[in-house]
Each structure stands twice: as structure tokens, then as C-alpha cells.
Amino acid sequence: MKKLLICLLTGVMLAGMASSASAHGGRGWYGGYGGWRGGWAPFAVGAVAGVAVTNAYYRPPRVYYTPQYVYPPQPQTAAYCPENGLYYPQTQACPSGWQRVAY
Template sequence: MKKIICIALAVTALLLAGTSPSHAFRGGHGGHGGHGGVGVWIGPGWGPGWWGPYYPFSPYYPYYTEPPIVIQQQPDTYIQQTPQTEQPSYWYFCREPEGYYPYVKKCPKGWLKVVPPETPEDGEEE
């Protein structure tokens, strides 16, 4: 019987020794190391402080972040223009004084519309 009691006390001592690191939050005293000590526990441990060690840090205030702004752009639409018919260009000729606009600035008798001569394209010169 004595042997069973000794084994039970040894197991209890080992179990209690295993619980002491769980109560040593960062070494105690603000994380600057702790002081040794021996505690005696009797009962299931539901007394004051059974809920665990105090959390030493103050809670932070939540920071509200706005959701990102997403703008979905519409695809570019291309509207094809109908080809414009080329307006015939005219030269303006004056008989007195004889010459073409813009070389002659004033024409007292009126300007004559003249269709310009066809200019040969590059490579078609005679």
C-alpha cells in the first residue's frame, strides 16, 4: 500500500510540475524574467484565476478601411465614317491684273474659277 501511495504522489508531483510553465507568461513581471516560487494546489483549481493568466496588452482600436473603388470602363466603340466625296478644288484667276490668287490680292473685275490641271503622279512624268 505504501508503494502505491508513493507512486501516486510521484505522479501527482510530476503532473503539477508540468503545469507551472503554462502559468509563466513571458517569464512574469513584464517579460523581464521571473522569480522562482513554489505553489501548492488543492482541488480542481476553480478558484480565483481559473480562467487563465491576464493578457497584458491593451486591445487595439479597429481601423476602418474603405473598400477599393472599381470603375469598369465600357469598351471603346468605333463608328466608321462614310468616306467623304472629295470636293473639287478650284484656282481663282484674275484677268486684270493677270494672275492667280494668292499672288494677286485684289481683282476689281471679279475672279474666275479655274479647274487646276491634272498633275502627273510620281513616276509618270513625261
């Protein structure tokens, strides 16, 4: 798509320059009323347009950085039954209630 846009803009600029250059008829670039009436303006417009198109076409893609979140490690805990003296996988029920124990 961008190549098509560049070709289209180049064609429009060349067509504009050709129509401006032949505005004086058969007198050419240097004859008649002091040369080509456009002067430096068409070249300046072409240069600015070329820089704008080139900058839009060849610009590197944006890089977005996401913040890196560092979470503190969570303490490992186990369920302990003080009545039985066993941990959760070894016993399934604890009448007095479970206690969380960090290990």
C-alpha cells in the first residue's frame, strides 16, 4: 500500500512539473519572459513532499515497553492438625481446626 502511495505521489509531482514547464508554450526553460516562471517553488514543494513521504515510509516501528512486575515470593504453608499431630494430606479431618504453618 505504501509503495502504491509513493508511486502515486511521484506521478502527481512529475505531472505537475511537466504542466508547469510547458505553460509558456514553445519558449522552453530559458526563453521568453525570463525563464521558467515557477522558479524554485516547485522544487521546494517536491523536496518537502519527498521528505514527508520518505519519513512516513521508512520510519521504524514503535516499540512499546511493558512494565515488569516483580512479586515477592509467597511463603509456603501447610495445614496442620494439632490434635492428631499430622498435616493435611495424611489426615482428612481435624476436629479442633486446622492451623497454617509456614515451612
